[in-house]
Amino acid sequence: MSDITVEITHKGSDVGSPQPDLLPKGFSRCPSCDRPVKADALQAALQVCPLCSYHHPISASDRLEQLADPHSWRTVAAELRPLDPLSFFDIRPYMDRLQKAQDETGLAEALLAGRCTIGHRRVALGIMDFRFLGGSMGSVVGETFARLVARAVEDGVPLVVVAASGGARMQEGILSLMQMAKTVVALESLSRRGLPFISVLTHPTTGGVLASFATLADVILAEPGAFLTFTGPRVIEQTTREKLPPGFGSAESNFAHGQIDMVVPRAELKERLAHLLALFEGGDTSGLEPVQPDKAPLSRGSRPFARALAGAKKLALSPRRWLFGGGQQD
Numbered sequence: 001m002s003d004i005t006v007e008i009t010h011k012g013s014d015v016g017s018p019q020p021d022l023l024p025k026g027f028s029r030c031p032s033c034d035r036p037v038k039a040d041a042l043q044a045a046l047q048v049c050p051l052c053s054y055h056h057p058i059s060a061s062d063r064l065e066q067l068a069d070p071h072s073w074r075t076v077a078a079e080l081r082p083l084d085p086l087s088f089f090d091i092r093p094y095m096d097r098l099q100k101a102q103d104e105t106g107l108a109e110a111l112l113a114g115r116c117t118i119g120h121r122r123v124a125l126g127i128m129d130f131r132f133l134g135g136s137m138g139s140v141v142g143e144t145f146a147r148l149v150a151r152a153v154e155d156g157v158p159l160v161v162v163a164a165s166g167g168a169r170m171q172e173g174i175l176s177l178m179q180m181a182k183t184v185v186a187l188e189s190l191s192r193r194g195l196p197f198i199s200v201l202t203h204p205t206t207g208g209v210l211a212s213f214a215t216l217a218d219v220i221l222a223e224p225g226a227f228l229t230f231t232g233p234r235v236i237e238q239t240t241r242e243k244l245p246p247g248f249g250s251a252e253s254n255f256a257h258g259q260i261d262m263v264v265p266r267a268e269l270k271e272r273l274a275h276l277l278a279l280f281e282g283g284d285t286s287g288l289e290p291v292q293p294d295k296a297p298l299s300r301g302s303r304p305f306a307r308a309l310a311g312a313k314k315l316a317l318s319p320r321r322w323l324f325g326g327g328q329q330d
C-alpha cells in the first residue's frame, strides 16, 4: 500500500467547499455507483462500469472502433467545416468554441459520417460525439447527415446512426432548427428508395435530434440507462406542474412505453446490429453461412421487409435468442 500514488480529483459537494477525492493511481470513480473502478477494467469493458453496468459516454472514434469492421471505414463529407453565420458571441465567440471542440475531439463537427461494413454488411454509418459542443446539431451536422443519407441511397445500403445530442445548436439560431426539417426530408429519400434505417440512441439523446431523425428509424435501439427525452425533467415539471415518475426519460422507461424497440448493452451492440442487417437482407441470421457482401437489402414496403421488421422487433422480447440464431431458444 505504501507506494500507491494518489491523485486528487474534486467531486462536487452540496455543503461547503469540494472535498478532495483520494483514489489510487489508475482508478476513477464511477459517477453512477460512486465506487473506484480500475481504468484498464473499464477499458476492457468498453467503458461500461464492471460494478454497476453504467455506460459511460464514449467518443465517436471509440464507437467507430467498436462497431465498424477493421479497415472498412471511408469518411463521407469530410471536407465540410462549420461557419459562424450569425457572428454569435455569448461569453466567448462561437468560432473560439468551435476551434476548441475541434482541437479536443479531433473532429470537424459533432457528426462523424462514412461508409463501412458491420459484420461484413455494408452500411452508411453516422456517429455523433457529445464532446463536440454537446453533440448539438448545427448546419454542418444537418448537411453531413443529408450527404450520408444520399450516400446510402446511391450505394443502396442501410443507414445506421448512433445519436448523442443536447439538441439544436444555440449559436446558429434558426439555421440550427432548420436542420430538423432537413434531416427528416433526407430520410424521405431513403424511404422512397426502400432502404432500412436503424437508430441507436445513446446517453443523452435529447431536443431537436431526438425530435427529428433519431426517432424516425425502422428499428430504434438504445443503450441501457441512456437519457432520452425532448427536454429535461425539471423543465417538464415546471411546465406541467406535475411530478414525473421515477426513471422518467431513461431508455428502460422509453422501452416500457413503446417509444423505442430494444435496449442493448454496449458489449452486444455490434452483434445485434449485424443481426438486424442480416434480417433486412432477408439472409441467414445464424451466423453460420458466409455473408454475401453486395447483397441488397429488402425493399421497404415489400412483404419480406415487413416480415424482417417483425422479426427485428421480436428480438427485444427474447433478448438472448439472437445470440444463437433464429432456430434455437435460450
Ligand SMILES: [Zn+2]
Pocket: 030, 031, 032, 033, 034, 035, 049, 050, 051, 052, 053, 054
Ligand atoms: Zn459503477
